[in-house]
Amino acid sequence: MVYINEIPDHSGKQITLKGWVYNIRTSKKLIFIIVRDGTGLCQSVVAQDDVPENVWDSASRLQQESALEISGLVHADERSIGGHELHVRDIRIVSIADEYPITPKEHGVEFLMEHRHLWLRSRKQWAAMRVRNTIIFAIHRFFQERGFIQMDAPIFTGNAAEGTTNLFETDYFDRKAYLTQSGQLYGEAMAMAHGKIYTFGPTFRAEKSKTRRHLTEFWMIEPEMAYYDLAMNMDLAEEMISFIVQEVLKINHEELVILERDIGKLEQVRAPFPRISYTEAVEKLNSPKMQEKLDTMARDRELEAEKLKDELAALDAEFGQAKKGRKFQIDRKRGEINARLDQIDEDLRNLPVWKKSALEKKWGEDFGGSDETLLTMDDTTPVMVHGYPAEVKAFYMKRDPENNEIALGVDMLAPEGYGEIIGGGQREDSLDILLQRLKEHNLPEEQFRWYLDLRKYGSVPHSGFGLGLERTVAWLCGLQHVRETIPFPRMMGRLYP
RNA sequence: UCCUCCGUAGCUCAAUGGCAGAGCAUUCGGCUGUUAACCGAAGGGUUACUGGUUCGAAUCCAGUCGGGGGAGCCA
Numbered sequence A: 001m002v003y004i005n006e007i008p009d010h011s012g013k014q015i016t017l018k019g020w021v022y023n024i025r026t027s028k029k030l031i032f033i034i035v036r037d038g039t040g041l042c043q044s045v046v047a048q049d050d051v052p053e054n055v056w057d058s059a060s061r062l063q064q065e066s067a068l069e070i071s072g073l074v075h076a077d078e079r080s081i082g083g084h085e086l087h088v089r090d091i092r093i094v095s096i097a098d099e100y101p102i103t104p105k106e107h108g109v110e111f112l113m114e115h116r117h118l119w120l121r122s123r124k125q126w127a128a129m130r131v132r133n134t135i136i137f138a139i140h141r142f143f144q145e146r147g148f149i150q151m152d153a154p155i156f157t158g159n160a161a162e163g164t165t166n167l168f169e170t171d172y173f174d175r176k177a178y179l180t181q182s183g184q185l186y187g188e189a190m191a192m193a194h195g196k197i198y199t200f201g202p203t204f205r206a207e208k209s210k211t212r213r214h215l216t217e218f219w220m221i222e223p224e225m226a227y228y229d230l231a232m233n234m235d236l237a238e239e240m241i242s243f244i245v246q247e248v249l250k251i252n253h254e255e256l257v258i259l260e261r262d263i264g265k266l267e268q269v270r271a272p273f274p275r276i277s278y279t280e281a282v283e284k285l286n287s288p289k290m291q292e293k294l295d296t297m298a299r300d301r302e303l304e305a306e307k308l309k310d311e312l313a314a315l316d317a318e319f320g321q322a323k324k325g326r327k328f329q330i331d332r333k334r335g336e337i338n339a340r341l342d343q344i345d346e347d348l349r350n351l352p353v354w355k356k357s358a359l360e361k362k363w364g365e366d367f368g369g370s371d372e373t374l375l376t377m378d379d380t381t382p383v384m385v386h387g388y389p390a391e392v393k394a395f396y397m398k399r400d401p402e403n404n405e406i407a408l409g410v411d412m413l414a415p416e417g418y419g420e421i422i423g424g425g426q427r428e429d430s431l432d433i434l435l436q437r438l439k440e441h442n443l444p445e446e447q448f449r450w451y452l453d454l455r456k457y458g459s460v461p462h463s464g465f466g467l468g469l470e471r472t473v474a475w476l477c478g479l480q481h482v483r484e485t486i487p488f489p490r491m492m493g494r495l496y497p
Numbered sequence B: 001u002c003c004u005c006c007g008u009a010g011c012u013c014a015a016u017g018g019c020a021g022a023g024c025a026u027u028c029g030g031c032u033g034u035u036a037a038c039c040g041a042a043g044g045g046u047u048a049c050u051g052g053u054u055c056g057a058a059u060c061c062a063g064u065c066g067g068g069g070g071a072g073c074c075a
Helices: A004-010 A053-061 A109-114 A123-144 A184-194 A230-251 A253-258 A263-267 A278-286 A288-319 A324-359 A369-376 A431-440 A445-456 A469-477
Strands: A014-026 A030-036 A041-047 A067-076 A084-095 A169-172 A175-179 A196-204 A217-226 A275-277 A383-389 A403-414 A419-426 A462-468
Touching: A004 A014, A004 A041, A014 A041, A014 A084, A030 A053, A030 A067, A041 A053, A053 A084, A123 A196, A123 A230, A123 A253, A123 A469, A184 A196, A184 A217, A184 A445, A184 A462, A217 A230, A217 A469, A230 A253, A230 A263, A230 A383, A230 A403, A230 A419, A230 A462, A230 A469, A253 A263, A275 A278, A278 A288, A278 A324, A278 A369, A278 A383, A288 A324, A288 A369, A324 A369, A369 A383, A369 A403, A369 A419, A403 A462, A403 A469, A419 A469, A431 A445, A462 A469
Parallel strands: A041 A084, A275 A383
Antiparallel strands: A014 A030, A014 A067, A030 A041, A067 A084, A169 A175, A196 A217, A217 A462, A383 A403, A403 A419, A419 A462
């Protein structure tokens, strides 16, 4: 048995593939079967004159996604996907598929999500999952090569009090337990045992957010390092992201092409990334230059919409006389243009809000999604924003020794509008200050007894951050929505399949 | 929770108050190199649901349900 990605090594030889029918085309005496086996696609040609009658009959019975073992000779042929094709000698049907719901035509989001278990077989989804795999493995390699120990934080937790986000509540032997929203506090305990650790696991947020950046269940990577300050923390985050991007470019070129990703943009992602303070970011948002940029953006959108409408009118005029094949292309193009026009409409409706948010941003307020997009607009690499107002940040963040109003936190914002992929910072290491913060945040000291112990027994400066896996995958794949970056996304209103 | 857009054949969509339609998919027929193959034919409908306006509703109005995008919140 040979896998499709090994075919170039078997040119001119007889091989057997085991897989599924991705697509099939028939004519009088020829059948073209596109076979997929999980490693790639291969066109297999059955010629009636070259095979026994039973093989021809088998080929005639195949439907999309039928399972088969197929044998033949490998021929180099430029007309085929991947440059090689199989001249079939024999076919063994493993199972004939029922009528397959996902045809090689277009489908809507709702339909595809309802068939996610089958959608995973489609080419773009296949490519995205392989990039996800590369990213996961790259993260492990990055940390393992630097002496980090991978450890797991618990998924059930007893305290619902850590932050403001809503948690999923479960029944835990007649007591309440919550699904974790972060492994960080436990990460701190583990870092005090091993120096440098990272967790890699699922986290849960019961927020009712329906946006392209949110899931209720997502995977987070949280390194935590003893004796690291904020600057070292930022160095590490930057080095890690650069490494991941380089690995994806090296390993997944084919997948990025399938995903129609602008590879040039990814090639520009190299350290160092710009670092700006929160205060500088607010100034940037308030600046006349930002106002100009937003005005230009609005004008550009309007011009683009006009151009697209003209294009649409031209296509409409052509449609009546067009041949069938051309009608397909026109339909597809119209779909793309209409989707873009909807997006422009939405942008134009939102622009005044974005403008207001940016220009009237006051020191002390947190950034919204639009502010993040505006901050990264000029950059091809991620941007790190550090030194947030302490008031909007969590109780465990260490304050800047030179300015008590500022917390030593950092967010990394991905370019191209993908938003926050990393959030982290230096942790408060003083027991007295932490006790005071718990009081200020009205948090129950009893629940955090173990956490406070870490400051009692050999407290040291330490830092860490959380990387959102799905947002990273979305950014590197150029996907519009995080739902396509995880095999079975969990979102508000989606628990099936 | 709020704002906004949408719901028509298995799928993607058209029909903007006047006979419910096309392509794909399915079935049948044709075609020796197809690239979402192509050509011909057939079957396929409670227009999400409930009520209202109207001579007449897929279309207008109200409510309900489901979905997309966004705000808040965040990775």
